[in-house]
Amino acid sequence: MKRFVLTCLFAVLAAAAWTATSEKxxxxxxxxxxxxxxYKFRTLYTSKHLPAEAQVDAVLTKAHGGFAVxxxxxKGETYFALPGAGIIQIxxxxxxTKMIKTDAAMRDANMHNATIWHDDGKSFLTFPGNGTNKVxxxxxxxxLLHTLNPPTxxxxxxxxxxxxxxxxxxxxxxPTDTEYLDGLLYMSTGxxxxxxxxxxxxxxxxxxxxxxxxxxxxxxxxxxxxxxTGHGITVPMGTKRIDVADRSRSEIDRFTRYGxxxxxxxxPLGSYPCDIDYLDDYAVIGALHxxxxxxxxxxxxxxxDQLVSTIMIKEDxxxxxxxxxxxxxIRKVDGKLYVIAQAWNPGDxxxxxxxxx
Numbered sequence: 001m002k003r004f005v006l007t008c009l010f011a012v013l014a015a016a017a018w019t020a021t022s023e024k025x026x027x028x029x030x031x032x033x034x035x036x037x038x039y040k041f042r043t044l045y046t047s048k049h050l051p052a053e054a055q056v057d058a059v060l061t062k063a064h065g066g067f068a069v070x071x072x073x074x075k076g077e078t079y080f081a082l083p084g085a086g087i088i089q090i091x092x093x094x095x096x097t098k099m100i101k102t103d104a105a106m107r108d109a110n111m112h113n114a115t116i117w118h119d120d121g122k123s124f125l126t127f128p129g130n131g132t133n134k135v136x137x138x139x140x141x142x143x144l145l146h147t148l149n150p151p152t153x154x155x156x157x158x159x160x161x162x163x164x165x166x167x168x169x170x171x172x173x174x175p176t177d178t179e180y181l182d183g184l185l186y187m188s189t190g191x192x193x194x195x196x197x198x199x200x201x202x203x204x205x206x207x208x209x210x211x212x213x214x215x216x217x218x219x220x221x222x223x224x225x226x227x228x229t230g231h232g233i234t235v236p237m238g239t240k241r242i243d244v245a246d247r248s249r250s251e252i253d254r255f256t257r258y259g260x261x262x263x264x265x266x267x268p269l270g271s272y273p274c275d276i277d278y279l280d281d282y283a284v285i286g287a288l289h290x291x292x293x294x295x296x297x298x299x300x301x302x303x304x305d306q307l308v309s310t311i312m313i314k315e316d317x318x319x320x321x322x323x324x325x326x327x328x329x330i331r332k333v334d335g336k337l338y339v340i341a342q343a344w345n346p347g348d349x350x351x352x353x354x355x356x357x
Contacts, residue, residue, distance in 0.1 A: 033355050034316035039301050039309035039349035039354025040338060041352040043317050044094070050349060051088065051099045059084040066275055066327030068125060069338055071237065076292070076305040078329065078340060079125055079140075081111035082347075083227060083256065087125070087142050090340065093333060094351055106136050113232065113275065113327065115182035116140075119205050128175030130191055134170065135175050135200075139207060148185070148200055150169025158216040162173075167196045173198075177233040179242065181257055186242055190230035195220040197230065197244060197259065217259025225253060225261030232327075236283075245273045247288060253275050265305055271298065272338060277329045284339055285327035297325045299341060313341060313350060321348035335351035 033040040035127070038298045046062055054060060059082050068079045068085025076092030079100070088182040111127035124145070135148040152156055153167025157201050174192040178185055185200045196216045203209040218227050227250035235242060241262070252265040252273060267273045270291030277284050283302040289300045296314025300307055313322040326344035330337060337354040 025255060031316045031327070034312050034352075035301070035309040037309065038357075040336070040355045041072045041311055041337075042355050043319070044338070044353040045351040046319065047349040049351065050097050051085075053085045053099055054082050054088055054097075054349075056084070061321075061346040062110070062346065063342050063346050063349065065111050065127075065325060065342065066232065067112035067277075067329040067342070068116040069277075069331065070116050070123070071279075072118070074342070076331065076333070078304070078331070079116060080114050081106070081127060084108055087111075087138070088290045090351075091179040094331070094338060094340075095249055099141075100142040102142050103138070105132075105137075105144060106138075106148070111136070114173065115178045115180060119180075119183075119202070122205055124180075124205070124208075126180065126185060126219060128178050128187060130174050130176055132353060133173045133175075135178060135185070135187060135212075146210055147211055148212075151198070151212045155212050156214045158214040159213060159219070161194065161219060162194065162196050162198065162216045169194070176231050179233045179235045181235050181240060181242070184257075185210065186235075188218075188230040188233040188235055188244055190227060190247065193220060195227045195230050195240070197233065197255075215259060217255065218253075224264075225255065227253070231273075234276050234278065235277040237280070241278055245275050246284070247272045247274060252285070265302075267300060268298075271300070273300075274325065275327050279330045282330055282332075283335070284328045284330045286325035288324045288326065296323050299325055299328045299339060301330075301339075307318050311339065311352065313352070314341075317349065317350075318354075319343075319350055322350070330357075 003157040041218045070077045078090040078171045081087045086107040109132045112130040137146040150173035175187045177188045187198045194216045198228035199213040199215040201213040227246045230244045232245035233249040244253045250267045254262040269307045272288035273285045281304050285335045287297045299311040301309040313319050322343040324344045339352040
């Protein structure tokens with residue numbers, strides 16, 4: 001009897017050892033880290049870190065947005081939205097997440113990106129609803145303060161092409177990103193044939209009022225300052241510059257706040273940069289595709305506009321849903337860099353931590 005028990009126990013232990021070895025072998029194709037040189041990263045959190053409402057497959061797999069970081073001293077919270085759940089806040093230390101009560105007009109719609117901005121001691125979040133054709137502004141508690149409806153063809157929007165576009169009923173306003181600078185909201189529209197950056201003037205924040213403004217620039221085309229797909233829009237910290245991620249052209253086009261073309265930051269050819277985010281001398285670009293489409297898409301890390309690391313979440317870290325990157329943002333806590341990333345089609349979420357050797 002004892003021999004039988006020992007034999008069974010040995011069999012169980014052997015099976016467990018084989019299973020552990022097999023599981024290790026399955027993951028052996030993936031590395032524990034990704035990136036180059038001193039800019040290597042590991043997985044810190046996956047989507048399991050999100051609130052329960054956001055982990056539901058019907059919500060998470062629809063992720064198609066972007067992040068806004070409160071970069072004021074002593075802050076650091078990150079905000080984004082998922083259709084079917086609403087606005088989510090990631091804590092400044094990234095150790096916790098929570099749902100923010102979201103107005104019904106926004107909660108089930110896709111918020112294609114997110115912007116945080118501050119004016120007269122008050123803070124706001126602005127979201128482009130690419131499917132609802134509207135732009136929403138809330139406070140940090142999620143209270144809906146203002147909805148910017150589509151412009152009409154009889155408005156002075158700064159360029160005759162824009163007025164002509166909106167004079168035709170079939171043409172839609174499809175905002176893909178928003179930014180705020182010196183009283184103006186800037187909005188990219190690359191999911192439409194228009195593809196101009198449009199602006200609205202914030203007239204008051206108490207109560208909140210905004211109206212379409214007579215400044216627009218870009219447009220679809222092949223010339224300098226024109227776009228193939230103007231997808232993300234960013235104001236780098238400490239500047240008055242407008243950067244637009246031209247996804248189909250693999251570049252970041254830079255403009256003055258008046259829409260005058262300045263220069264282009266060329267991303268690797270064949271990549272599809274969705275947006276760019278800046279922190280001090282660093283920038284990250286989340287790409288929808290990489291030059292090699294047989295692999296998952298990269299996140300590019302730049303230092304002073306020089307590419308210093310390529311982060312491959314799917315290939316190196318084994319997060320299978322990261323075939324396409326829709327957005328990435330960069331954080332720095334206690335001298336260490338972090339990258340928060342969102343996948344698309346299917347959607348997913350991860351936070352990566354710099355490996356300090």
